[in-house]
């Protein structure tokens with residue numbers, strides 16, 4: 484049987500990425516050019532700078548991916564690209580690069596949802612078992628998604644304000660840490676103790692929605708109050724207390740939903756899935772369950788194009804094709 488090769492492009496935020504995926508699950512090439520250094524001094528991603536970097540990088544990243552794979556665009560079955568959600572100017576670069584390639588080489592073009600990509604990152608490691616529940620936690624998203632089959636997504640819970648990663652980054656900034664703050668808080672938390680009482684946003688009974696802005700404000704108020712009293716709180720303890728609140732709510736809601744929908748597998752995806760505290764707590768919670776807990780390796784948790792290729796492969800098999808009017812869609816629904 485002939486193999487399927489998908490060329491995937493991802494430029495939704497601050498990584499310019501191109502990958503080549505074989506048969507939907509095997510990484511042949513995976514190149515990610517990060518812009519983090521350029522955004523660091525601004526304390527977050529600056530959309531205009533992100534777009535400019537993507538323009539500069541995309542051709543080189545594409546060439547590097549083809550070189551890694553020792554393949555040509557001609558050998559690809561389809562070109563897939565993140566069409567949304569994300570920063571519109573950033574998405575546009577990837578979408579137009581994909582359209583140009585597909586048009587020039589007469590290949591099918593497929594638009595992929597960024598979150599579908601994060602979930603499908605797992606398929607590069609392990610086959611899916613349906614029904615499955617995906618906890619997607621990133622800088623822009625916090626969602627619980629139920630999947631009963633390939634390519635179909637039911638959002639059963641989502642954040643009502645800040646995304647989990649966003650809360651991490653904002654708290655980190657208050658603590659004087661550089662962007663992105665998530666990994667640094669994670670490290671500090673491991674060295675501290677949960678000495679500060681912070682709220683847990685459970686919301687209404689039975690709700691799978693999340694809220695992190697109250698917690699974020701509580702951390703900021705705690706710091707201000709301590710400063711006014713002339714006390715100094717240990718950063719490690721603040722980080723440990725904050726992380727404990729985030730991790731407890733994420734783990735508990737994921738567990739409740741997994742039980743209610745009687746899923747076979749729980750997938751954790753997105754940048755915050757790299758969090759050590761979250762990984763440990765989930766492993767502990769699901770250890771004695773017959774539910775398979777799948778968390779991708781760190782390199783596949785943060786933004787990359789391999790995950791877009793994995794999701795794009797299924798979309799291709801299911802017959803999805805985009806027209807030449809494919810456009811960046813910053814608010815795309817799953």
Ligand code: KG4
Nearest residue numbers: 621622623648663665754755757758785786
């Ligand atoms: O998925 P991702 O790379 O980009 C988005 O689509 O948003 O996620 C980036 C987010 C950032 O907010 C970053 O601080 C957070 O993931 N993050 C972490 C950790 N590693 C990355 N948050 C907590 N703990 C970590 N170890």
Ligand code: ZN
Nearest residue numbers: 621753754786
């Ligand atoms: Zn992402």
